[in-house]
Amino acid sequence: MRDVSLIIGGKAGDGINNAGLIVAQLLNHLGYFVYMDIDYPSLIRGGHNFAIVRAAEQPVAASRKTLDYLIALDQETVHRHYDACPECVLLANADMVKPPQDSQAISLKSILAAETAPAITGNSAMIGAFAKAAGIPWETLEAVFRRHMPKAVDLNIRVARRAYDQIRLVRAVESLNRPPRPVLSGNEAIGLGMAAGGLSAYVSYPMTPSSSLLHFLAENAEQLGMTVVHPENEIAVILMANGLSSAGIRTAVGTSGGGFCLMTEGLSLTGMAEVPLVLVVSQRTGPSTGLPTYTGQADLSFVLHAGQGEFPRFVVAPSDADEAYLWSTAAVRIAWKYQIPAFILADKTLSEGTFSLDLETEGGIPVDEPPRWDRKEPYLRYRDTRDGISPLAFYGEKDAVVKLNSYAHDEAGVSTEEAELVALMADKRLRKWDLLAEELEKQSTVNTFGPSDATTGLLCWGSCWGPCEEVASALGMKVVQPLVLSPFPKKAVAAACKGIDRLIAVEGNATAQLAALAGRYGIVAGSTILKYDGRPFTVDELLGRVKEVIV
């Protein structure tokens, strides 16, 4: 078996996320690419949490409906997932679950009593049971525990061993004999990618699904030489970030839709004052509070148009951790070179999903450093240059009077209401967008997949890439995914769509926002497959829906 799917489920507070990560690491250590999606309601204790783990020979970024293993810490997990997959190997906690015939159950209570271990180590017993049933060598389990178990390693290993010895091998997962890869969440990849671009400050107010990025950077702030601040609200977040950036510190903010609503006033300031700034916006189901812990792709139009007035912005929507890393680095560099807001548009599926990192390019996407003031003439913060990019100097620099301004202003940054000058400076700002579009033409800004002679194509963005790629592979179709959404790579998208006479937009929203955007550039999706229930497409579901459309 070389494409493995499993669910581990229990109550909130059972540590399902961490247990899922350890299971993903076991499969990673057998040489597989792994992917994990965590499904949890918005509460702290109780409720049903589950992690879907998928492991395959090739990179994966989507889950399947059919399961090979089901690891059930409670009865609810069996209720919800076993009936849909009666063929799977069920490993159950006998104290909580009435095990169906042929299943293998262990009593966590008796194992924990034998080791005088706390309840939370029960996960380790379930992992031990799974490892044995899946034929994973004990040495692999022990190595993974030693590397990735945050505390009480020896105790957890003893607990796992007891379960390992009680269970029999049922369905072996073949080892691929390949070295393990780094396994990261999308938010961690974004954080490290931004750090690689020189990010030295991150400002954020907690909001799911962006919060884990705040936590990750706060925890590693010292290691990364980063200042991480959590201010009073998102209005303060973006304004504080403007202050940090204008004083020369590469800064990003992070939020989700609701928090981004509060940031729009500051975003427009960022555009007018030409402050370099990265904004991570991770979408969840809206409108309003919506489903805080579920996914969505309904904020594309919002992010593209937020803020009064017209100013250039860069928007990239990565599909997995590799792209999140590379393009987050690029987003920081682009924000700084062009002195514009640069968005990393993610969603819950990417942010909180877990992926195998498979980075090949060390240097990433090339972007020049911004020009610096040459000190030959008095400093003008908004010097009107051919490409619109003004040389940078920062507060505190000797002999530079650095004046930033939210009002319409002259080259020195002093307010003006002169008609001609107002238009001239608007042109200056917008020229940066033209240059950015031109420079991006040299980069790969559109992902494509599938046979070049395919006449049916799926048009998607962000985290929909994973399921689209698998469905297209099964049906011999093409996939076209613009990674960069502003400035829209119209030439590259048109080239990728060449030969396609039937284009189907696949999006996680109810109004086909990418299709509308592409339509403005003459790229017309004749049909749409939309999902707006907060859950990502599974491969099976999307396959069925594409088949419905093409008959």
Added chain:
Amino acid sequence: MARALITDAQNTWCPGCGNFSLQHTLKNILANREKEGLSLDDIVLVTGIGCHAKMADYLNINSFYAIHGRTLPVATGIKLANPDLTVICCAGDGDAYAEGLDHLIFAAKRNIDLTMIVHNNRVYGLTVGQYTPTSPLGFRGKSTPAGSAEYPFNPIELMLASGATYVARGYTKKMDLLQQLIQRGIAHKGFAFIDVLQICATFFNMTDYYTPRVYELSGHDTADFEAACMKAREWDYNRDAPIPLGLFYDQAFPTFESHYHTRPLDPEARKRRIRELIEARR
């Protein structure tokens, strides 16, 4: 050569505007710093939006002409980025007490080392005459033609309650005291708050009210929080009472920025540490 302290921008304040006194005061303070051999390159002025904010255009120093109510978070970011900078905010009463009240309370709570000067003319000037959070009850403005229905709040009391470590009140017609209060505020290590009673020549000229009522605090112990609160309550911005001017409270506490160390890594160290974090996930 000393730099020109005033830009070429045309001054558009009304004749008799209280902002002229504040501009003159700030200019004196800048000139004094130059005389002492201190560089003006390390000063950043952050303003909000309103008549006061034109200060950013008129003073020839580093500035961030921000948006309404948002001086303090911008200033906080600048100070975090570079604690060696001297950061001064000029804000209006609409800015500081209405649109950006949350930021004011948090700046005081954090004790971030910057100086907040509130040009408190108790009326919206640039939007041509509406009541503000410090207008007296019954203020007849364009949005409250029958008189405002709210009591003003007392910013001095509010700042004391919020944790500000330097709390003062000045008056634009007492310029020596004003300069002294701002200068000391800049020297204060922590959040320095100065509420400046300033007249609006066009919409709310309070000169005849303030001048006979103001008096300078003397013999007051600025380290005594309880005494500061008592003095702060002597005039509540509404009832007729003597108006104390001067320093109410002055205490040294650890500052916000001292808890942070923004130290960008060199490219090699950055690469190495990112690699370590990624490798740990293998």
